[in-house]
Amino acid sequence: MSLAISDALLAGRRVGLRAKEGVIVELGPNVTPRPEDATLDAAGAIVVPGLINGHTHAAMTLFRGYGDDLPLMQWLEEKIWPVERRLEPEDVYWGTRLACLEMVRTGTVRFWDMYWHPEAAARAVHDAGLRATVAAPLIDVDGRTKAMRAAALSSLDELAGAGERIEAGLAPHAIYTVSEDSLRWIAELAAERGLPVQIHLSETEQEVDDCLAAHRLRPAHYLDRAGLLSPHTVLSHGVWLDESELELIAARGAVLVTNPVANLKLAVGRIFPYPAARAAGIQVGLGTDGPGSNNSLDMFADMKLFALLQKHAARDSAAVDAAETWEIATGRRAPQLGAPRSLELGQPADFLLLRAGAPELSFGELPAALVYAASGAVVQSTVVAGRVLMRDGHVDGAEEVLARALERARHLGLAAPIGFPQNNPALA
Ligand SMILES: [Zn+2]
Structure with a gap:
């Protein structure tokens, strides 16, 4: 071809x-x-x-507009988690297809995904023609360690034949949702099979306080103790990292992905310390986070906000310039995210x-x-x-994707369509 x-x-x-x-x-x-x-x-x-979205939960397109403007824990506990327990592979497939449609339209060519039923997400990525690193969220603080490990292994088996544009990975959700013993198990499994690992780290001040109280270590040091800071690790957020953690992350060669829009929407209370991360020599990428908490997958918005926030926080309009921001958004400042080197x-x-x-x-x-x-x-x-x-604004199959995703959202009791049905060809 x-x-x-x-x-x-x-x-x-x-x-x-x-x-x-x-x-x-x-x-x-x-x-x-x-x-x-x-x-x-x-x-x-x-x-x-093309743009590289370093962190998202693509199928959460289905959750758009469901529980906006709530505090993080209330949003998760009352809105998201109860519905996620009912998710079927077809929900994830069509939610991810909808996400891919938006990404194709706004210039994202590769993304890092952490979501349930990753085999369905991988199928959607394959059918949409994009590239992605796909992983199931791993959680075992509820005591379900055995089930979590079995699910991690079977997700890797299911993703094995997903196709050459799709990379399988492991995604411990966060240090506060995975036991230390399991973090270590994940680190060993990743090293043994050469798999990338994605994890949320240091998103809120609460996470830092709880980590200090439980382990007498800040989150990055704790993650390192569990063996999970490596050149194959992609950390999302990093909002509350201090200098010693940034130096450690740089020394271990891990990637840090900042998600400025989601951080603002969920009011995490601090701005990612990009100048310090850059000075430490960390690979930095950009992500949207899930469309449930952004709510857009248009990386252009995240790019602009990233640059503006950094200028504002540093009280220096030269803190990060446009060329550097573009390099970050296209994955040039974090080769581990898998962007092509250049157009050559x-x-x-x-x-x-x-x-x-x-x-x-x-x-x-x-x-x-x-x-x-x-x-x-x-x-x-x-x-x-x-x-x-x-091609010239046209994506083959877009109407079917819109119609089927809406069907799945309705089936989950989520979506009220915007506008009159007769104006929306997907609803006809
Ligand atoms: Zn996330």
Whole structure:
């Protein structure tokens, strides 16, 4: 399978691009389609790498608008957990498809997912054409250690044949929901099988206080004691980390993913200490967190808010610039998140075409326009592994995804559709 893109703008140059078997094989001003190629005329659109969402719970699209504006624990205990106990694989499949649709439309090409029924999530990612690292949340503070470990192992078996765009991982939910003994077991299993591990860490002050009270250690030191800080570990949030923890994370080579919108919406009370993380030399990525607590999967929004919050917190408008923010959002500052190195020969053909005529992209420097002015609406076409997932704003099968996801949400007693049914083709 081969694809040719013609008339695209790359770093100010008009170029053509050819991809074969998912990899860029030709790129330059004189590259033209061959007879065997599928084609996509970029018509002057700007080509950029895709965005990498370093932390989400994709199927929670079904929970959008369910329990907004509640305190975190009340939201979880009264709203989310009771429904999650009733979730079926088909709910996760269509919720994840809906998430993938939004990601394709707003330029995300790869994401890190932590959610129930990961085999259904993996199937959705595969069918949508995206890339993801997929893992089941692991929780055993309720004493269900044996069941949790069995579920972790069987999820790995089920994910084994998920396809080349999908990576299986392990996802201990957090240090306060997994016993120390199980954290150690997960660390050993991950090391033995070479698996990535994702975990929420230091999201709230309560978590830090409780960890100090129980273990006399701050969260990152405690996680390290359990053997879980390694170059294969992806930590989400890190809002309340102190200097000693940042140094430790840097020394262990773990990745830190910041989720600025979700942190603000859930009012965690502090801003991720990015300048200190950068100074320590930590790999940093960006995530949306779940669409139940963001509520958008449009990484452009998280990108802008990340930059603004860091400037504000540092009282320094130069604290982080647009080019650096763009690098973080495209995974360039955290190679472990799995982004292609760059748009060059031999690299995966994952990229976006941005509307040439978008008003937001008319003037100035491209990174500033992308970070401060644009939204996901500037994405015109999305290509992953040499396959066109969105062509000029059109995603094949979008209406079915909308209709089926709504059906699943209704079945769970969640969704009231917005707008008149007759205006929504998915409801007809
Ligand atoms: Zn999360």
